[in-house]
Amino acid sequence: MKKVVVIGAGLGGLSAAIRLAKKGFSVTIVEQNNKTGGKANEINEEGFRFDTGPSLLTMPFVIEELFTEAGFEIGEYLDFVQPEVLCRYFYPSGKEVDAWSDLDKFVNELSLKFDEPRGVIQSYFDYSKKIYDLTAELFLFKSFREYSTFLNKKALKTLLNLPKIDSFRTMHQANASFFKHPELIQLFDRYATYNGSDPYKAPATLNIIQHVEYGIGGFTLKGGIYSLSRAMTDVALKLGVEILANHPVDEIVLACNKVHGVCCRGKVIDDPNKVIGVRCGEKLIDADIVVSNSDVTNTYRKLLNDSQVTPARKYYKTEPSSSALVFYWGVQGEYPQLKMHNVIFSEDYKKEFTEIFDDGKVPNDPTIYIYISSKYNPTDAVECGENWFVMINMPPGKEKTELDIESVKQKIIEKVKKTLNIDLNKKIIFEKILTPQMIEEKTSSVFGSLYGISSNNRFAAFLRQDNRSKEYNGLYFCGGSAHPGGGIPLVILSGKIASDLISKYGV
Numbered sequence: 467m468k469k470v471v472v473i474g475a476g477l478g479g480l481s482a483a484i485r486l487a488k489k490g491f492s493v494t495i496v497e498q499n500n501k502t503g504g505k506a507n508e509i510n511e512e513g514f515r516f517d518t519g520p521s522l523l524t525m526p527f528v529i530e531e532l533f534t535e536a537g538f539e540i541g542e543y544l545d546f547v548q549p550e551v552l553c554r555y556f557y558p559s560g561k562e563v564d565a566w567s568d569l570d571k572f573v574n575e576l577s578l579k580f581d582e583p584r585g586v587i588q589s590y591f592d593y594s595k596k597i598y599d600l601t602a603e604l605f606l607f608k609s610f611r612e613y614s615t616f617l618n619k620k621a622l623k624t625l626l627n628l629p630k631i632d633s634f635r636t637m638h639q640a641n642a643s644f645f646k647h648p649e650l651i652q653l654f655d656r657y658a659t660y661n662g663s664d665p666y667k668a669p670a671t672l673n674i675i676q677h678v679e680y681g682i683g684g685f686t687l688k689g690g691i692y693s694l695s696r697a698m699t700d701v702a703l704k705l706g707v708e709i710l711a712n713h714p715v716d717e718i719v720l721a722c723n724k725v726h727g728v729c730c731r732g733k734v735i736d737d738p739n740k741v742i743g744v745r746c747g748e749k750l751i752d753a754d755i756v757v758s759n760s761d762v763t764n765t766y767r768k769l770l771n772d773s774q775v776t777p778a779r780k781y782y783k784t785e786p787s788s789s790a791l792v793f794y795w796g797v798q799g800e801y802p803q804l805k806m807h808n809v810i811f812s813e814d815y816k817k818e819f820t821e822i823f824d825d826g827k828v829p830n831d832p833t834i835y836i837y838i839s840s841k842y843n844p845t846d847a848v849e850c851g852e853n854w855f856v857m858i859n860m861p862p863g864k865e866k867t868e869l870d871i872e873s874v875k876q877k878i879i880e881k882v883k884k885t886l887n888i889d890l891n892k893k894i895i896f897e898k899i900l901t902p903q904m905i906e907e908k909t910s911s912v913f914g915s916l917y918g919i920s921s922n923n924r925f926a927a928f929l930r931q932d933n934r935s936k937e938y939n940g941l942y943f944c945g946g947s948a949h950p951g952g953g954i955p956l957v958i959l960s961g962k963i964a965s966d967l968i969s970k971y972g973v
């Protein structure tokens with residue numbers, strides 16, 4: 467039986483491990499933290515439970531497919547919940563807008579609040595769906611480096627319709643061509659942040675996300691998003707996957723290891739660049755195949771000690787996606803003016819993104835995202851309390867020393883007071899913080915980026931690391947920094963693509 471080691475138990479790593487175990491490989495996941503889930507983790511302290519990272523999930527069929535392929539009944543593990551209102555938006559002008567899950571209702575709301583004809587808004591969603599129909603198969607579901615991906619009718623249709631995928635305008639330019647009202651344009655520009663990008667730079671192809679959220683649907687899970695990490699871990703264990711927690715991998719060991727001079731431990735070496743296992747401290751774990759769920763740059767630079775091969779150099783130079791500063795606040799009181807997902811917009815969106823991506827600084831007037839899972843799961847907070855996950859977008863790689871957390875906190879508290887008339891000053895009874903630097907320390911995501919590389923140029927999809935290494939035989943990649951990118955459904959798909967390539971090529 468061929469042995470696979472997966473480095474990292476993020477959702478991408480778990481997806482690959484489950485599929486490979488089902489295919490009959492002997493699979494070991496080696497995880498540096500004491501828990502699985504990576505960014506999709508939880509804090510459970512002093513009567514408050516928080517999802518640490520993702521708070522909304524899309525494309526649930528990707529998760530359903532994983533469970534079905536693995537031979538498990540998803541309903542026994544996960545309960546998908548589609549909130550009536552996906553997000554409540556608050557504007558500096560005092561306007562409040564509800565993004566209803568029901569597309570018809572949402573179109574009505576937008577038409578009413580922004581005085582835009584219903585037909586124009588509907589045609590915008592049709593445009594978004596068109597991009598999805600043309601691109602999803604090619605850009606999301608298959609390896610980007612296999613000829614077979616391009617040699618079929620659907621791919622041909624996409625290639626013949628390239629102008630329709632709108633890659634030559636930015637998201638903002640496209641949105642501004644549909645709508646007059648700046649606040650409505652801002653609402654749709656926000657979708658660039660779903661993969662950590664800047665709407666004033668990212669290609670309009672990313673307007674696909676609006677269809678993903680409203681055409682297919684946005685969901686949360688009963689028990690919180692962390693229940694997905696828990697369920698996938700459960701399934702992996704049931705399929706016989708071995709999970710070694712508290713095992714940081716220091717090195718991917720090659721047949722002829724240049725760093726430590728281990729020459730395949732007595733075996734004849736055909737291919738010096740073939741992976742033969744991983745090393746955690748003094749411990750060597752043998753493998754025929756290694757799947758890295760660790761960040762691609764980290765894998766090349768740290769685990770392979772290689773900054774020379776083309777992808778290692780190329781990848782390091784690409785622009786990382788945005789990072790985040792998150793406050794996990796246990797708050798006294800209940801606030802009906804807020805929904806489960808809420809956004810308080812900044813006054814000047816363009817300036818906010820310029821500060822994040824061009825100036826590399828904490829935005830002066832950040833857009834604030836507030837996720838309160840206790841609105842749906844009351845046990846996530848103490849009685850008469852709520853669990854506020856409060857996040858702002860941050861430049862990747864910001865050093866902790868340069869980040870004045872207290873002043874950002876006060877800014878957020880002031881803005882919440884001004885917009886919602888809620889004085890948080892004496893209401894916060896529990897607090898934990900996540901900074902970009904901590905994201906890097908906890909998950910090895912270089913510069914604390916949330917979604918691998920940003921999509922701030924139209925070639926990003928082609929720059930992402932392929933799921934199979936060309937340079938190192940037997941090395942595969944999954945997770946947000948590899949194809950097809952970051953976010954829950956995409957990293958789960960990356961695990962699928964990696965496992966399909968392993969079935970095809972093996973070592």
Ligand SMILES: Cc1cc2nc3c(=O)[nH]c(=O)nc-3n(C[C@H](O)[C@H](O)[C@H](O)COP(=O)(O)OP(=O)(O)OC[C@H]3O[C@@H](n4cnc5c(N)ncnc54)[C@H](O)[C@@H]3O)c2cc1C
Nearest residue numbers: 474476478498504505519520521522715760945946953954
């Ligand atoms: C604050 C925040 C909010 C987000 N919001 C959303 C959202 O609403 N919706 C959405 O879809 N996505 C969201 N995301 C993104 C989403 O969480 C990620 O895209 C996804 O969870 C990443 O999964 P992954 O498999 O790439 O790896 P990760 O979650 O990064 O996991 C990688 C794992 O590998 C381990 N590892 C790395 N290096 C080593 C090593 N050398 N040895 C051993 N183990 C190692 C790490 O410890 C980690 O457990 C958010 C992320 C954050 C941080």
